[in-house]
Amino acid sequence: MTSKNQCYVYITLPGQVIPVTAGKFVLGATHTGESVGKFVYGKSYLARSNAVAIDPIELKLTDRVYETGLLKGVFGALRDASPDHWGRLLIDRYMNVQNISEMDYLLHSPDDRIGALGFGLDKEPPAPKRTFNRMIDLEILQQTADEIMQGENAPNSLHVQVEKLLLLGTSMGGARPKAIVSSDNDLWIAKFNCAGDRWNSAAVEHFILQLARECGLTAAESKITTVAGKDVLLVKRFDREYNGEGYMRRRMVSAMTILRADEDYTHRDRWSYIALAEELRKFSHTPKEDARELFKRMTFNALISNTDDHPRNHAFIAAENWRLSPAYDMTPNPMVALEHRDLAMICGNQGRFANKSNLLSECRRFVLEPDEAAAIIDEMMLYVKNCWYKIARKFGVSGKDCDAIKSAFAYPGFFA
Numbered sequence: 290m291t292s293k294n295q296c297y298v299y300i301t302l303p304g305q306v307i308p309v310t311a312g313k314f315v316l317g318a319t320h321t322g323e324s325v326g327k328f329v330y331g332k333s334y335l336a337r338s339n340a341v342a343i344d345p346i347e348l349k350l351t352d353r354v355y356e357t358g359l360l361k362g363v364f365g366a367l368r369d370a371s372p373d374h375w376g377r378l379l380i381d382r383y384m385n386v387q388n389i390s391e392m393d394y395l396l397h398s399p400d401d402r403i404g405a406l407g408f409g410l411d412k413e414p415p416a417p418k419r420t421f422n423r424m425i426d427l428e429i430l431q432q433t434a435d436e437i438m439q440g441e442n443a444p445n446s447l448h449v450q451v452e453k454l455l456l457l458g459t460s461m462g463g464a465r466p467k468a469i470v471s472s473d474n475d476l477w478i479a480k481f482n483c484a485g486d487r488w489n490s491a492a493v494e495h496f497i498l499q500l501a502r503e504c505g506l507t508a509a510e511s512k513i514t515t516v517a518g519k520d521v522l523l524v525k526r527f528d529r530e531y532n533g534e535g536y537m538r539r540r541m542v543s544a545m546t547i548l549r550a551d552e553d554y555t556h557r558d559r560w561s562y563i564a565l566a567e568e569l570r571k572f573s574h575t576p577k578e579d580a581r582e583l584f585k586r587m588t589f590n591a592l593i594s595n596t597d598d599h600p601r602n603h604a605f606i607a608a609e610n611w612r613l614s615p616a617y618d619m620t621p622n623p624m625v626a627l628e629h630r631d632l633a634m635i636c637g638n639q640g641r642f643a644n645k646s647n648l649l650s651e652c653r654r655f656v657l658e659p660d661e662a663a664a665i666i667d668e669m670m671l672y673v674k675n676c677w678y679k680i681a682r683k684f685g686v687s688g689k690d691c692d693a694i695k696s697a698f699a700y701p702g703f704f705a
Contacts, residue, residue, distance in 0.1 A: 299414035306535030324362030345572035365546025404541035434466035491522035544603035574610035591643035621697035
């Protein structure tokens with residue numbers, strides 16, 4: 290466990306590959322024991338002509354001292370760059386850290402985190418990581434991931450690989466085992482199947498991303514590779530771009546940050562597509578296009594019963610200007626209920642009800658007229674209902690797995 294309660298925050302500026310120091314973050318507590326975080330931009334950073342804000346909502350580019358009590362005292366944009374459930378599992382299990390704090394998670398996670406931020410105890414940032422796993426490493430990564438998910442301790446010879454190769458520092462990936470691999474200077478997130486999966490999760494998620502594109506959504510690029518007889522999903526990173534000297538990084542923040550929400554149930558009333566559409570119109574470089582895209586994603590999630598559409602599974606990215614990121618982490622959730630299903634986020638005046646009339650009820654907040662919104666829903670509804678099986682089979686989902694997930698698509702209550 291680190292004894293430090295503060296760290297420097299680094300950022301890779303647009304068009305650059307070498308990070309600079311943006312400011313300092315301090316994590317403390319109130320007199321009642323509640324966590325509180327403070328952040329201030331450095332004077333030298335503010336003096337830069339090319340300085341940019343860490344996020345468009347909470348940490349704007351000023352010399353004030355920012356303070357928050359949400360997310361255990363960690364500002365949303367910083368929490369977005371902290372490890373996800375999988376990364377935290379690895380830190381807890383393999384880095385011999387006791388009583389780990391949010392500051393520990395920030396400092397112990399590696400350089401391949403999502404977005405443009407980094408963290409450290411030195412005022413000057415370290416040199417960026419220049420080597421990544423290769424595709425040929427996938428078999429040993431799959432083997433190690435299996436051991437970790439089964440609760441086994443990896444052999445000592447694999448300890449370095451666990452620490453350096455498997456750990457992905459992003460809060461936007463959930464509990465699924467994953468690693469970063471490179472191919473022809475593109476970076477991919479490799480997501481592994483687990484022994485307890487109800488179906489071939491890699492193939493199903495790949496199919497869903499393809500189906501999303503067929504329905505007109507902007508979704509992350511993906512492909513399937515087979516390693517030691519097991520499918521591995523590869524999702525191309527959209528926050529990195531190689532320029533010959535290194536990887537340029539796009540800033541990235543989750544909808545959780547944009548909505549100023551927390552992860553516990555007391556903040557569920559802030560988990561809202563409608564509120565997110567209102568917020569993005571304040572800072573998006575393409576507000577009308579992004580609001581329309583968000584409406585389409587909300588509709589798509591309702592039609593595939595994606596109940597994991599929480600605010601960490603929506604994001605915004607920026608090189609120079611902010612806009613909605615490509616869609617990612619979309620999975621169907623087959624259910625028994627036929628009349629009523631809910632999304633994770635509010636989608637209309639009937640709350641989270643994944644129903645056509647509910648989706649239409651607040652369409653103007655997405656800069657859409659009712660007839661235009663209805664046309665989007667009807668076209669997507671027909672395509673999902675009539676074509677999901679054909680697309681699934683085309684992209685490698687077995688007939689048995691199609692039977693397992695079929696109740697997720699265009700359920701009867703959507704039409705009520």
